[in-house]
Amino acid sequence: MSDLIRLVYASKATFCDRHVGARHQVVDEIIRQAQANNRSDGVTGVLCFDNGCFFQALEGERDAVEALYDRILEDPRHENVWLLWKRPVTQRLFDRWSMKYINVDAYIHRLLERERLENFDPHQFSDPLVEELLLSIQASEARPETPLQAPVRWLTRQEAQRGWHPSFFVAGLAGMLAVVIGLSLAGLL
Ligand SMILES: Cc1cc2nc3c(=O)[nH]c(=O)nc-3n(C[C@H](O)[C@H](O)[C@H](O)COP(=O)(O)O)c2cc1C
Numbered sequence: 001m002s003d004l005i006r007l008v009y010a011s012k013a014t015f016c017d018r019h020v021g022a023r024h025q026v027v028d029e030i031i032r033q034a035q036a037n038n039r040s041d042g043v044t045g046v047l048c049f050d051n052g053c054f055f056q057a058l059e060g061e062r063d064a065v066e067a068l069y070d071r072i073l074e075d076p077r078h079e080n081v082w083l084l085w086k087r088p089v090t091q092r093l094f095d096r097w098s099m100k101y102i103n104v105d106a107y108i109h110r111l112l113e114r115e116r117l118e119n120f121d122p123h124q125f126s127d128p129l130v131e132e133l134l135l136s137i138q139a140s141e142a143r144p145e146t147p148l149q150a151p152v153r154w155l156t157r158q159e160a161q162r163g164w165h166p167s168f169f170v171a172g173l174a175g176m177l178a179v180v181i182g183l184s185l186a187g188l189l
Contacts, residue, residue, distance in 0.1 A: 003062040004092065007069055008055070008085040008130055010122030011078040016052040026077060027101070034099035043068055044094045046137055048120075050104035054078055055122035057134055059092045082123055084130050093138045102137055111136065 015026050027049050038044065043060035056072075058065050073081050094100065104120050112120065115129055125133070 004059065004089050005062045005065050006057060006059045006085065006087055006089045006093070007065050007083070008057045008134070009069070009072075009081055009083050010125065011054045011056075011081040012123075013049070013052050013054060013078050015077060030077065031099060031101050037068075038098040041068065044092055044097055044099075046094055046097060046100045046102050046134075048102045048104055048108075048122075048137075050120040053121050053123070055120075055125075055133075057094065057137075059089070059094060062088075080123065084122065084125060085127070093134055102140070107136065107140070108133065 013023070013026075015023060018026075031047065034047065038060075041060065041064045043058055043064055045056060045058045048055040058068060060068075108120070111129070111133060112118075115126070117124055122130075
């Protein structure tokens with residue numbers, strides 16, 4: 001019988017005093033290590049890193065996930081490791097990803113703003129937010145690059161000052177066409 005669980009935690013990186021390139025190198029190394037091990041251990045999941053914080057979801061057989069989490073707890077590359085979730089599940093959310101790195105994009109930032117969280121700090125995430133975030137990440141493969149509900153595009157300040165906007169051109173063209181058609185119908189052309 002399968003004993004599938006999903007475990008989610010938040011932690012704080014210990015290497016944030018290094019420059020950006022060195023920080024990315026550490027995260028790359030973690031991802032490489034995770035993907036190699038998880039493939040053989042049947043573990044899947046996602047890892048986000050932003051604002052010096054990690055947010056990771058691990059899925060797999062209980063023994064494999066718990067053994068991995070014990071190793072992760074001992075890892076000196078992060079601290080303040082807080083367990084957010086550990087639940088039995090019937091299905092994986094991320095069955096195609098041995099460990100997918102997720103950028104904290106505009107979509108995720110909008111979720112945080114809605115929760116009045118100024119920065120990406122998963123230690124502050126409520127249970128429903130964790131769930132919503134995981135579902136949103138799962139759906140992210142199908143998510144378009146632009147926000148789903150793109151805001152109405154008002155004139156930028158420069159366009160307003162210049163008195164120009166792409167839609168003015170289209171409106172002008174349509175107006176000229178209407179005049180030409182009108183004149184031809186009146187027999188003047
Ligand atoms: C934020 C973070 C996430 C990690 N995720 C994984 C993971 O998903 N799988 C994994 O095997 N190791 C992961 N590691 C690395 C483990 O802590 C540990 O170093 C590694 O599993 C040891 O593997 P090895 O015995 O092959 O050297 C992670 C480490 C950190 C800091």
